[in-house]
Amino acid sequence: MKKMKEITKEKIDKYFSITKEAFEKAKESDNRLPELKEKRKDFLDMIERYISDAKHFEDNGNIVNAFAALNYAHGWLDAGARLGLFDVHDSRLFTVDDLE
Numbered sequence: 001m002k003k004m005k006e007i008t009k010e011k012i013d014k015y016f017s018i019t020k021e022a023f024e025k026a027k028e029s030d031n032r033l034p035e036l037k038e039k040r041k042d043f044l045d046m047i048e049r050y051i052s053d054a055k056h057f058e059d060n061g062n063i064v065n066a067f068a069a070l071n072y073a074h075g076w077l078d079a080g081a082r083l084g085l086f087d088v089h090d091s092r093l094f095t096v097d098d099l100e
Helices: 009-028 034-059 063-083
Strands: none
Touching: 009 034, 009 063, 034 063
């Protein structure tokens, strides 16, 4: 297995694409826990902020922090999916396995 020693333009573009796709899917999904409607909004806000931060870092040539911010955004996406804030069933974009 080849060890990755740098974050390439292709890698950062791939992570932006996947994270943005997952974010759109989360926003469009239902909330499996309507009583946590405000928490869902908070999660979506945090995800959007991390994606925005990632873009800011990338635009300023700070690819390492851009990559880190995208990973935080996706962590929030996965946590929201696992908690039921996003009713998504897509194991390509989220760490879910047909949650009930």
